Amino acid sequence: MTYTVKDILALQVAPALGCTEPVAIALGAAAAVSLLPGRQIDTIEIWVDPNIYKNGLAVTIPGTGGLNGLDMASALGAMGGDPTLKLEVLDPVDDAAVAAARSMVGDGRVTVHLLREQAGLYIKTVVSGHGHAAESVITGLHDNIVSLALDGQAVTESELLPKSPSANGKSHLAAMETWLKERCLDDLIELLDHLDDDDYDFLETGVNVNRRLAEYGLKHGPGLGVGRTFERLVRQGLIKRDMITAARILTASAADARMSGARLPAMSSAGSGNHGLTATLPIVAIEPFIDVDHAMVLAAIGLSHIITAYVKAHTGRLSAICGCSVAAGAGATAGVTYLMGGTKAHIAGAIKNLIEDLAGVICDGAKCGCALKLATAAGTAVQAALFSLHGVNVSFTDGIVGRSSEDTMRNIGTLTTQGMIETDRTILNIMLEKQFSDV
Structure with a gap:
């Protein structure tokens, strides 16, 4: 299929x-x-x-x-x-x-x-x-x-059950993930050629949904207030509002709002609202810095969702590795590079740069502190793209980085599904000991 x-x-x-x-x-x-x-x-x-x-x-x-x-x-x-x-x-x-x-x-x-x-x-x-x-x-x-x-x-007759529960004996998700894992980066980028008006409208809706979370976070500073603190540092002249900082502010602000329980939805990606924030908002944040048609921004976000889904197909839906960093981060850096006119080689380089940088970020559960990780992922996504566009690319001789971006993304999947099973158990044990010690 x-x-x-x-x-x-x-x-x-x-x-x-x-x-x-x-x-x-x-x-x-x-x-x-x-x-x-x-x-x-x-x-x-x-x-x-x-x-x-x-x-x-x-x-x-x-x-x-x-x-x-x-x-x-x-x-x-x-x-x-x-x-x-x-x-x-x-x-x-x-x-x-x-x-x-x-x-x-x-x-x-x-x-x-x-x-x-x-x-x-x-x-x-x-x-x-x-x-x-x-x-x-x-x-x-x-x-x-x-x-x-x-x-x-x-109970077999219910609107809550899938209307067509399987495709060729597999769940729709499993079938799609099998198909995705067989694609190369060129194939994934070429999918953008088939975006239509309905797709653009849907992607625009996602931008608006996630931007509202960011606006709430900036206004109220809930949770850790990471986004609002970045904004304050800019106004105090302690840091500059460049592309990297803008991406961190917007993405972290939305995470602040979402993780603190703001009654606003997020447009999720690959089953995670925080993935959706990371996959979309860094790309939205850099739009004011470059001269580009807004439709290109939406196409870049479309690519980001596709790459995020590709990485998650290798790592699994939930794991010991922070998917916001390595999956949605890979999607975001691919989208940023695409938006800035990068070639397939530039996009591949950006993905490898990001994974080399963030592969070790663990997932220790959802909580307000996730805003810090999303800020890091958003900023690194922009940085990895800029580096690749300027010829800075991690060599395949480095660690888990492969000869291609596809190899690199497969390697992060292997690390997650084979190498970090015990890590995941240890993380949970630490969390449980801490939880029960407070009772």
């Missing part, structure tokens, strides 16, 4: 309200509750893979006044979520739903099970009430509900 740029955008890019891991947990609960007769909820049990657990521990859930936790996310989805909204499932949640969720968690009626050996994204939710038990299972993608059941009987 052959995929188009429209197919990639449709499967890989979507609005998400809140960090996608707790949101996916909320979606699973809301989906299960939608099956429950009378919707009377007594208890909730959820089973999650280690990376969902890691990314859902500390990040603030939007619209809750600062609440966090996997149990709280599940209770919120059950008490007020709308599963038909997918990754915006928490949009209808109001004060009454928050109060009910707090009460449920406080009463110990939500139980979270960590499946330490589970590979890949996995969320199973069982909601019990009034003598009935409803179940949902999400795998692969954060909004991919693969099964529903009521009292042990499968």
Whole structure:
């Protein structure tokens, strides 16, 4: 099967309200509750893979006044979520739903099970009430509900289930990722030749959605206030507003807002809102510095999403490596280089430069500190592009950098899926020890 740029955008890019891991947990609960007769909820049990657990521990859930936790996310989805909204499932949640969720968690009626050996994204939710038990299972993608059941009987007729659950025996995501991994960089760039008006409109929507998060972060300075601090340093004359700093300010400001629970969606990329911020905002930030048609900016963002999806196809959806740095960062530097008139060779060089720089950045869960990592990724994406455009390219003799950008991106996938499994376990163990020591 052959995929188009429209197919990639449709499967890989979507609005998400809140960090996608707790949101996916909320979606699973809301989906299960939608099956429950009378919707009377007594208890909730959820089973999650280690990376969902890691990314859902500390990040603030939007619209809750600062609440966090996997149990709280599940209770919120059950008490007020709308599963038909997918990754915006928490949009209808109001004060009454928050109060009910707090009460449920406080009463110990939500139980979270960590499946330490589970590979890949996995969320199973069982909601019990009034003598009935409803179940949902999400795998692969954060909004991919693969099964529903009521009292042990499968529910096959539901708008929440995929209309065509598989392609050639594989999930649509797996089939697309297999196809992506077989492409070369030239193939990926050539996909841009088929962008149409609908694609440009969709990409523009993503720009506007993510820019609103950045504007909120700059205005209010939530979370760590990384973006606003950069802005203050510029106004004090301590640093200059160049392309690199502008990219850091815009991207970090949006991350500040999102990680602190601002009730604004992000346009995600490859299943992550922070990936979406990194893939789009550095490119948006450099537009005022160069003379270029706005359609080229949107095309560059399209390329960024494609490269991000390509890297994630190799690394997996969730891992020990910060995907905002190596996947969305690679996408962003490819987009910046393309926007500045770079050739395929320049784009390849920029990707290698960025991966050499950021390959060691770990993912230790979603939290306000992610704004620091996004600031680094955004600035490095612009720097890597500028260096490549000026002939600075990392040699294939250096570390994990390959002869080509494709080899380099495959190598980062190998490092992630084979070399950092124990690292991922160690990160989670450290987080769990810290969490339980505070109880």
